[in-house]
Amino acid sequence: MITKDNYQQSIKPYQPKPKLVQNCIKAFVVGGLICVVGQGLTILYMELFGFTAKEAGNPTITTLILIAAILTGFGVYDKLGQFAGAGSAVPVTGFANSIASAALEHKSEGLVLGVATNMFKLAGSVIVFGTVAAYIVGLIRFTAQTLLGS
Amino acid sequence: MIMDFVWAFIVGGSICVIGQLLLDIFKLTPAHVMSLFVVSGAVLDGFSLYDRLIEFAGAGATVPITSFGHSLLHGAMAQAEEHGFLGIAIGIFQLTSAGIASAILFGFIVAVIFKPKG
Numbered sequence: 329m330i331t332k333d334n335y336q337q338s339i340k341p342y343q344p345k346p347k348l349v350q351n352c353i354k355a356f357v358v359g360g361l362i363c364v365v366g367q368g369l370t371i372l373y374m375e376l377f378g379f380t381a382k383e384a385g386n387p388t389i390t391t392l393i394l395i396a397a398i399l400t401g402f403g404v405y406d407k408l409g410q411f412a413g414a415g416s417a418v419p420v421t422g423f424a425n426s427i428a429s430a431a432l433e434h435k436s437e438g439l440v441l442g443v444a445t446n447m448f449k450l451a452g453s454v455i456v457f458g459t460v461a462a463y464i465v466g467l468i469r470f471t472a473q474t475l476l477g478s
Numbered sequence: 479m480i481m482d483f484v485w486a487f488i489v490g491g492s493i494c495v496i497g498q499l500l501l502d503i504f505k506l507t508p509a510h511v512m513s514l515f516v517v518s519g520a521v522l523d524g525f526s527l528y529d530r531l532i533e534f535a536g537a538g539a540t541v542p543i544t545s546f547g548h549s550l551l552h553g554a555m556a557q558a559e560e561h562g563f564l565g566i567a568i569g570i571f572q573l574t575s576a577g578i579a580s581a582i583l584f585g586f587i588v589a590v591i592f593k594p595k596g
Contacts, residue, residue: 348499348502348503351498351501351502352495352498352499352502354498355491355494355495355497355498356491356492356494356495356498357491358494359490359491359493359494359495359497359542360486360487360488360490360491360494360538361487362490362541363486363487363489363490363491363537363538363541363542364483364486364487364490364537365537366486366490366537366540366541367482367483367486367536367537367538368483369537370536370537370540371479371482381536385540386573386576386577387576388537388540388541389540389541389576389577389580390576390577390580392541393577393580393581393584394580394584397581397584397585397587397588398584398588400588401588401591401592402592403595406595412494413497413498413501413502414494414495414496414497414498414500414501414508414511415491415494415497415498417497417508417511417512418493418494418497418511418512418515418542418543419490419494419541419542419543420541420542420543420545420546420577421541422508422512422543423512423543423546423577423581424581424584424585426508426512427581427582427585428581428584428585428588428589430585431585431586431588431589432588432589432592432594432595433594435589435593435594436594439589439590443586443589443590444586447582447585447586447589450508450509451581453509453510453512453513454509454512454513454516454543454546455578456513457513457514457516457517458513458516458517458519458520458546458547458550459550459570461516461517461520461521461547461550462520462547462550462551462554462570463554463566463567463570465520465521465523465524465551466524466551466554466555466558466566466570467563467566468524469524469551469555470555470558470562470563470566
């Protein structure tokens with residue numbers, strides 16, 4: 329009798345084992361380097377335009393998104409993704425990559441039904457869960473602040 | 479200045495390692511990991527913890543997708559101070575609008591210009 333559970337068990341020996349330590353090192357180095365680029369951009373915007381660290385946040389993120397979108401166009405970011413796993417998916421560049429690659433993938437179906445409709449296929453979940461979570465946390469926190477009068 | 483880069487590397491890299499562990503050990507998809515991280519960022523910011531991480535790690539905390547959740551809540555709270563409960567919805571995209579708008583714009587332009595690979 330094959331159930332879902334013992335099927336999972338029986339195919340286990342044939343599944344490739346993820347190289348855990350190796351994957352984590354790759355993710356650490358690539359993710360860390362993307363953040364170092366971000367840090368460099370932040371300092372650049374602070375020095376060049378006199379932004380505060382907080383104000384430099386948006387131009388930094390925007391620049392990283394532009395770089396990631398272009399690299400996705402050349403197919404470089406997706407290769408990086410295969411190598412780095414979460415190292416390239418977790419930074420905001422991964423968010424930009426998921427939008428650009430979904431848009432590019434469906435180009436053949438046209439600009440409206442292909443590109444625009446599928447653009448948020450992967451990134452949509454981030455926006456949906458981010459908004460719902462921020463809304464709920466915001467409600468709780470604002471209620472607490474109002475009640476406690478702080 | 480050098481230490482800013484070092485901490486950005488270590489903290490940013492560590493957040494990515496947590497993501498990699500979720501992928502490899504708990505077999506989550508990248509979409510699940512990203513969603514979980516955004517929610518975590520919003521929850522951490524609810525306790526004002528994420529700002530401390532940003533002060534300490536700079537881009538190591540602002541570049542990972544967790545900062546998206548933090549920015550959503552920050553914008554919401556800023557408007558809530560002014561307009562009460564309605565402000566939460568008014569302000570929620572205020573700080574993240576640059577990121578979302580540029581991701582849509584650049585994503586669209588790239589899709590128009592480039593040919594799909596493979």
